[in-house]
Structures are given as C-alpha cells and as structure tokens.
Amino acid sequence: MRTSHLLTIVVAVAALVLGTHSLLAQPPAGVAAPGPRAWAAVREADLRRDLFAMAAPAMRGREGGTIDELAASIWVAQQYETIGLVPMGENGTWFQWFNMTRTRVSTAGSMASVAGRTLGVWRDITPYNVVPVEATGRVLWLPTPSDTTVDVRGRIVATPVQSPPPASVRTTSYPTRVRYVEAAMNATVRMLGRRGAAAILVVATDSVDAAFDAITVQRERGSYDVDRATPRSSNGSDRVAPVPVAGGGVVPSFLVRASMLATLRAQPEAALSIRLERFDTPVVNVVAGLRGTDPALRDEWVLYSSHQDANGVRLLANGDSVLAGADDNASVSVAQFAAARAFVAQRPRRSVLFIQQGSEEKGLIGSRYFSAHPTVPITQIVAVLNGDMIGRNHPDTAALLGAQPPHRNSDDLVQWALAANARTGKFVIDTTWDRPTHPEGWYFRSDHVSYARLGVPALMYTTNLHDDYHTAGDTPERIDYPKLLRMTRWMYLTGWYAANAATRPAVVPNFRLER
C-alpha cells in the first residue's frame, strides 16, 4: 500500500519534471513498431543463459587492466559474431586496443617504520591517497584531532579514528563496513587537513580494523587515467594528469592497525618513505555493427553502450571472492546481445553500433577513449543508449538518466524513450536519480557521459544501486529476469525508433553539464 502510494507520487512528479506531454510521449512520426519476428528474437531464456555465462566464476570478475577483462572481451566479440554482426573495431577487427595509465603506491619501493620496527605497507599501514611522502621524526599523538590548540605543522601526527556523522555514511555503495570506514577516515582527516601536518596516521578502532583488508584491497589498486581522451569533467584535460608530487596540497594520510595504539601514544620516532610508480596496461573496447537498409541513412549510427569489466577478485567474504558483476554490467551486455538479435531479424534504416567499453569501473576509461577516437565519425552517431545495471530492485521502477535538465540533451530522444517505455516495460520512472542534487551523482557514473560531453544525444537506462553493488553478492541468481526482459525491450524499441526516424534526434542548444 505504502509502496503504491509512493509510486503514484513519483508518477506525478515524473510528469511534472519530464514535461506535461511525457505521459503522451509519441514515437517518431511514421515509424511502425518492429514486427513479430523481431520481438520474438528478444528472449528471456537468452538473457538468462548469457548472463550466467558472462558472470560465471571462470570470468574472474573481468577486472579492467587485467587479462580477465581481455578474456571476457574475446567472449563478447564471439557472441556478436555468432549473432551475425560485423566487426566495427580498428583494422577490421572487433577490437579497439589502447593503453590505460595506472599510478599507485609502490609496494617494493615504499617503507614505513615506527619505534624502530618496520611496518608492512598494506599489512600494518595502508596509504590512503596516491601521493609520495618523505617524513621522519617523533610522532605527535593528538587524542582529539579537532583540537586546534596544538601546532601540527611539519609533524607526523597520529590520532584515533573518529565516528563519522551518520548522514555522511553513504547508503548505497560498497559493503557497509567499507562505507563506514570511508566516512570515518574523511571525518578524521578533515579535522587536520589544512593545518600543515606532514602525514596523518589514523589509528583504527577494533571495528574499523575489521574492515582494514577491505580498505587495503581498494587503495592498493591506485588510480587510473587515459591519455588523449574525452575529459572526465567539464573543465578537465584530455591528457593524463602528471604524477602527484609531495606537498602538492594533499596531506598524506594512512590507516594503521588498532594494535598500534599504545605504541603511537608513546610518541616514538617514525619514518615514512612512500614512492609512487606509474605504468601502462592494456584495455580493449569491443565494437560490433549492423548496417542499416536505407542508403540515405545507413551512414548514421545508433550506438548501444555497455561495459564488459567488473571489479575482479578481491577478499573472500561469505565463501566468495569474485565480484562477478552480474547486474553491473553483464545485465546490459546481454541485453545488447538480445537487441542485436532483434535488429538482425528485422533490419532498421540507420545502422546500429554495439559497444562494450573496457575499464568503465576505472573511470569511464573505454568510453572516454572511444568517444575521442571513434571508429565511425562522432558526428554520424545520432544517439547513445547506454545502460548500467538493469536487472534489480522493484519490478515496476526504473530510471532514465539524461531525461531532465541539466542532463537532458535531446528532447526528441527523451520523448522516444518515454514512448518506448509506454509500449514495453511500462516502468514508473524514478526521476530522483537524474537530479543534479542526487547524493550519488549517478548521472556522471557511466559511459553515456563521455558522449553527452561531445554533444551526442545520450541516455542512461538503469534500475539503480542496491546492497550487492560492487560486492561478491552481485550474482546471476539475484537478477530479476522478467524485469531484465522488459528493460531490454525498452532499450531495443528506443533504438528502433532512433534508427528509423525520418530525422535524427535534435540536440538541445547550448547544452552544458553542471560538472
């Protein structure tokens, strides 16, 4: 009862926000729905079979920058070949290969010692940010980090981790204990951030200590970037950022084990020598295509966008260490296979491009590279239909990002997507996730953004975050397959409309993203 009452409100709000005509959204004039043969090619059984294959333990979580992502990419290309698409990568292949730049704390090159004892980097002490440090001297123990009467300038400060404000603990990303520690570290470091300490050693409590390894497995990966690519933000650069230097404005902070408390309280001598290393690692985009039937329109492309990577093999929890990424993002990857089968069964007027972008989880790497180096002219891509996580949560709700200002960059495309929803999924559109005020900043966290920045009409389909997001719990058994089928048909029909409309979707003039 309460749920349906809420849904009614959401429908009303959606109608207001998306425009009064949204509930009467029309497909492009003169475009008929696909025929029965095409509809029949979108099958729940295919989605299920493909999803169990792509998110199988043998795929090892398809982590970007590892051989597991490359192996999964070969598998993705084989699916497209079987379906009957043509290779649209580089040099006549299914692939676009390029390098990603990884910067991390060097385990072999770094050293930490306290009271004459060498600490294991990542075992006893975890560097929290990717910055170099050279600091020695007597530790300054600060029982209360908010105590501003103590001069911390130039010192190695040790302080107990603080309880975060409850509202600062994110509710929808990563396991609870990790979210808690992230918020606690932020709260603690913020109190000392601008006071000139040389380094901050944040001492864990027993409960924070329980998440130490989970934090470490994230932090030791470092940071990732890609050169000559679409920037990550409106004022960003297309080049890889320089290697961070000491004193560059970031105070190096560290999480140290709870067992260090007594030692650090005694204010012993300490030495920290943290060095960085940077190297390139291969990434691949998988690109497949289907040529349209209309000689006047077939050099224009509708682009379906997913990512094949997930988060790899990490810590053992509840008997599983593979972050299989069933919802994120095998769900959309297999939806693209199903849509491809339907387009093969009934070809559209425009051509259709299907892309699985590598290393999305490392910072939208694949889409930032492909959008800057597309294998068809970027001006000939008329629409991007990106999806990320489309198989979970309430069966009747979904989100369409890029549907309201300031994210909405094509009124036509939004109208067609809403018309397609009315004829397929009939989802209640949860408009909150598309707002610039949403705490998760969800709009900016998937591959459509790279294209929207370049003025290409772009949407993101999603059924939003859930408790299994980026955990070993994101498994194929937990996908709602009937819902995934409806999401797939929604994405397929939107693309059908875009691929058959007499004119390509218009772009909102002076479109500019808020970040």
Ligand SMILES: [Zn+2]
């Ligand atoms: Zn994703």
